[in-house]
Amino acid sequence: MWRRICNLLLMICLFLIFYPIGSGVSLGAAGDGNPSDSNIQYIGRWDKSISSQYNSYWAGAYFRVNFTGTTIKLKVSSSNTVNLYVQLDNGAQTLYSNASGTVNLTPSPLSGGTHTLLVASRDITDTIRFQGLILDEGASTQAPNLRGQQIEFIGDSITVGYKASKIALSSYAWKTGEQLNVDHMQIAYTGICLHDNVSCYSPNAIGMSRQFFKLQTVDNPTSPDWNFNVYQPAAVVINLGTNDQVFNVADSDFQSSYITFLQNVRVKYPLAEIFVLRTFGGFKSTPTQAAVSIRSSAGDTRIHYVDTTGWLASSDYVDGTHPTDAGHQKVANRLAPILKPYVQNLAAGALSTFSSSYESSNWSSANLNDGQRNSVNGSYGWTSNNTLTANHTEYVTLDLGSNQIVNTVNLYPRNDSGDVGQNFPIDFTIQTSVDGVNWTTKVTRTGYALPGNVVQSFDFPTASVRYVKVEGTNLRQNPNDANQYRMAFAEMEIYGVNHASGAYATFSSAYESSNWSYTKLNDGQRNSVSGSYGWTTNNSLTTNHTEYVTLDLGSNQTVDTVNLYPRNDAGQVGKNFPIDFTIQTSTDGVSWTTRVTQTGYALPGNAVQSFGFGSASVRYVKVEGTNLRQNASDANQYRMAFAEIEVY
Structure with a gap:
């Protein structure tokens, strides 16, 4: 008896030695498949307040994880059922209807090795009550590849994917995110209005202007607030107004609600680019556009109105309101190029x-641009290691591989426990170069305050560069590191935003065919390829005359460069590029300022023609050709044509 008691006491002592009280050891560990396994990436709004069961809310919430072994089972609550989709090894998305308890995801074992797993909720009433994964003996989970960026979609049944074959997974929101290879969230509810306190199709007379800020959907009127510190998306896409039209919300009330909503979203997402879509049916387009204009005039420089006119035809709807699967794909194909410049990290x-x-297990030069914005175990970021006891200069340079259009550098401070913002330089510059030898200073900062746990974003005039350097000339001592001098960042990102993406084009004339269209002027295709040669005029073909094309950027944007890509289809390189032309800008589409004047312009080759001018805040950009070029291959007719226009 005494021997058993002594053995028990010895086991307790050994446990306390290795796992002392207050050590913070949780039941779940990385690799074990429990809900708190840090290898599992949760996307969307999840309630993690109960360690043994994580609950998802809103349609299209999902998690991703890699695992070893040949079989895997999913544990969800046995007290409820859920409709969910499962995707293994990037294969087919398999529906598990009314899943409950333990679900065998591999009735036929997989081959050996490492596998990928995605589990997603199908619809607004599908809550995944996730209780863990059951792995093979000796197998473990692994962290999936980081996607880095996130897009949040806010909307009604159209954004949910109502009446599409896979609901949330067939929605334009899901398809756009997947097309861009970014994580995506659908904060959307079937039947919901933007305006609050109106009994629309959704329950409890709660509008998205109120429920967006909650963890749960309108089915839960007492839902706690959502913690917006969980993630900060790079872009937010809003598509609301269809139900407000159906339920006769007055335009003035709708506009007022939209203005306030946009302002409140901006508070939660201070650095996100906000894209407000014209509803696909055109409902409430006037007050929607007015709300965006008012917010832009109030100083919000990261808000955009996207005119979706012509995106869908009547045949692209199931019932006149909700897109078919093909309709959702059409929207994604139009929307993805608009969002791409804002989520494509050139770094x-x-x-x-x-x-x-x-260089250590946590710090490395490779961790500077690995997609991990936070200092997490295994990837704290990059830090310097020279002359630690004296202030000095340090630098880090990224080689983009070839010249890229850039205008923004984002620096993420280290945020490991107790060291948030530490080692962020006090005085520093951001410099660019085309050859790595001759440098141009784009940003200079002195006396920079200790940053908090938020990205530090630096914009500068657009430039075509290959190298980007951050040079710290006055470093910050870290009291937690023996007051040593280092420069450190958790992550560095580089962007170049093309304001022409998604802009609405108007023109003097346009030739429409399978290859030519005004919609192909800014579709992201810089070369004249089959199906997208670009845009060309179609007026007064036998006499010289004036033609123009104008891009409406949706709201005022700060621009300083227009890139014109000549047509370059076989035998036609540079043809129809104007001889005399101007580039003009406007804030209202009525009063114009000429920024560039060219006369006697030579036939261009197969290269972008770039035109820079003084930085200006404008909404409209017009290219007007006053002396056109005859094309001998086209019966010497007079046209103006471009493969693509970009605005930076």
Whole structure:
């Protein structure tokens, strides 16, 4: 008896030695498949307040994880059922209807090795009550590849994917995110209005202007607030107004609600680009556009109105309101190029060079642009390692591989426990170069305050560059590191935003065919390829005359460069590029300012023609050709044509 008691006491003592009280050890560990397994990436709004069961809310919430072994089972609550989709190894999306308890996801074992798993909720009433994964003996989970960026979609049944074959997974929102290879959230509810306190098709007379800020959907009127610190999307897409039209919300009330809603979203997402869509049916387009204009005039420089006129035809709807699967795909094909410049991080995969680098299991030059914005175990970021006891200069440079259009650098401070913002430089510059030898300073900061746990974003005039350097000339001592001098960042991102993406084009004339269309002027295709040669005029073909094309950027944007890509289909390189032309800008589409004047312009080759001018805040950009070029291959007719227009 005494021997058993002594053995028990010995086991308790050993446990307390290795796992002392207050050590913060949780039941779930990385690799074990429990809900708190840090290898599992949760996307969307999840309630993690109960460690043994994480609950998803809103349609299209999902998690991703990799795992080893040949079989895997999913544990969900046995007290409820849920409709969910499962995707293994990027294969087919398999529906599990009314799933409950333990669900065998591999009735036929997989081959050995590492596999990928995605589990997603299908519709607004499908809550995944996730209780863990059951793995093979000796198998473990692994962290999936980071996607880095996130897009949040806010809307009604159209954004949910109502009446589409896979509901949320067939929605334009899901398809757009997947097309851009970014994580995506659908904060949307079937039948909901924007305006609050109106009994629309959704329950409890709650509008999205109120429920968006909650963890749960309108089915839960007492839902707690959502914690917006969980994630900060790079872009937010809003598509609301269809139900407000059906339920006769007055335009003035709708506009007022939209203005306030946009202002409140901006408070929660201070750095996100907000894209407000014209509803696909055109409902409430006037007050929607007015709300965006008012917010833009109030100083919100990261808000955009997207005119969706012509995106869908009557045949693209199931019932006149809800798109078919093909309709959702059409929207995604139009929307993705608009969002791409704002979520495509040019720093991803760039080669880094540096003055010095501390290499360890957590710190590495490779971690500077690995997509991990937070300092997490295994990837704290990059930090210098020279002359630690004296203030000095350090730098890190990213080689983008070739010249890229850039105008923004985002620096993420380190945010490991107790060191948030530490080692962020006090005085520093951001410089660019085309050859890595001659440098141009784009940003200069002195006396920079200790940043908090938020990205530090730096904009500058658009430039075509290959190298981007951050050079710290006055470093910050870290009291938690023996007051040593280092420069450190959790992550570095680089962007170049093309304001022409998604802009609405008007023109003097346009030739419409399978290859030519005004919609192909800014579709992201810089070359004249089959199906997208670009845009060309179609007026007064036998005499010289004036033609123009205008892009409406949706709201005032700060621009300083227009890039014109000549047509370059076989045998036609540079043809129809105007001889005399101007580039003009306007804030209202009525009063114009000429920014560029060219006369006697030579026939261009197969290269972008770039025109820079003084930075200006404008909404409209017009290219007007006053002396056109005859094309001998086209019966010497007079046209103006471009493969693509970009505005930076």
